[in-house]
Amino acid sequence: MSILVIAEHDNEEIKASTNNVVTAATNLEGDIHVLVAGSNCSGAKDQAAKISGVAKVLVADSPEYEHCLAENIADLIVAISADYSHILSPATTNGKNYMPRVSALLDVAQISDITAIESSDTFERPIYAGNCIATVQNSDTKKVITVRTTAFDAAQNDGSAEVVDLQESHNLGISEFIKEEIAESDRPELTSADVIISGGRGMQNGDNFKILESVADKLGAAIGASRAAVDSGFVPNDYQVGQTGKIVAPNLYIAVGISGAIQHLAGMKDSKVIVAINKDEDAPIFQVADYGLVADLFTAVPELDAKL
């Protein structure tokens, strides 16, 4: 049997998280197929065909898939699921939205957010905000899995897969896309960035994030935040790093004015190098930081900026 990977994309481009999931899939036995479901998604289709290790790309190009409504995508995946032993998606908000629906329709359990594959039925996954790692064995005939993308390297893009067009139309008609407010940014995406600088409640307001932006410009970094900074309205929700936000693992993570609550650490403690700037020397963030600087961020960050 083969393995089906559901692509994350914006119709024009494949997101790097798809490449991470393809790498995860190479730990299983069977050909890897990638499903690109979208509307006017030939750009994404072409890129998917280039992902190394992919044997076949299935394309469902139709208006009902444009906004990735869970009902329509789940029905599509279920309709083509017969040939697959494993169905994998990245643990993005899209994957988290449609995959449990797929598993319930197939009457199988879902294994969420896996970080390692031990065998075709045994997987590791963090629980309790990453304070424990569970090894779980699943007894279902089909495995429906979401993958923590930071746990697997991204597959290269030097392949040339066969492309097959699907004539599958699925529109339950019970939900409707109204609008989207997607932030446009020249910065790298949080989940695939090499360097991240994040601000917390210590930033005091949204305006002060400008001092982080200046550092981010020099380092080619993405900007993240703690829940407190998002809840206080300093920055939009998509900046949130943590147990219930985005999981990141850059080469360098700089936490500024963030205390280091369990829920925040859950989202960034697998970063390669962690820097913490905080005026409270007892802040828990220092327990995971490789380099801690006990200082007022309003003097330390501009100084850092000047010295880069």
Added chain:
Amino acid sequence: MKILVPIKRVVDYNVKVRPKADESGVDLNNVKMAINPFCEIAVEEAVRLKEGGTATEIIAVTVGSSASQEQLRTALALGADRAILVETDIEVEPLAIAKLLKGVVEKESPDLVILGKQAIDGDNNQTSQMLAALTGYAQATFASELKIEGEKALVTREVDGGLQTISVNLPCIVSTDLRLNEPRYASLPNIMKAKQKPLDVIEAVSLGVDIEPRNKTLKVSPPPVREAGIIVETVDDLVDKLKNEAKVIT
């Protein structure tokens, strides 16, 4: 309109849990238990819909052991009208919970079901989507805004790139994100009143669905520990370390 709010009893979010020494499971001895924070947000949203005149009745439901009655009482103190415990002593997985909740949905016929997006113990983020699949209702997950407009719900969702707004037919399944609201605290009089509100107990087996676990936990181990780092004295030191020791900037 009638709202069903499934809630879960979990370890309090301030507790840092650890695996048992023999790695056979999570050490939950004497830890503080609480209502899952996302479920608290779900209860609050239902209460606001009732206060705003949109909802008429709020039913809190949980699947679990008799100890979960404590969290149902919390939901009642926060403003739910009555509660249902679907009692079982086995550890039930999201698929089985969704099947049991479907049984409750069939009995109660709610117009709206509001769940948390994620239980902070298993971090599964599955139950609401599964319940939607099984009932055939539309789903609106990770909600940061919810408006009922006639036969539809207008829901703003927190997604990776920002915000998405969808319109779903009622009845529907909504899951809450952190920004949907800020839950109130239960007042003492309301805690007292909650003791008088109805709490029905039904046996999970009576709902006649397969709740056997599909996943077996082979072991629970601690995450890799990070080596303790150092405190640098100045920004110069920091830049030097990042350039020459960690080699993460140039």
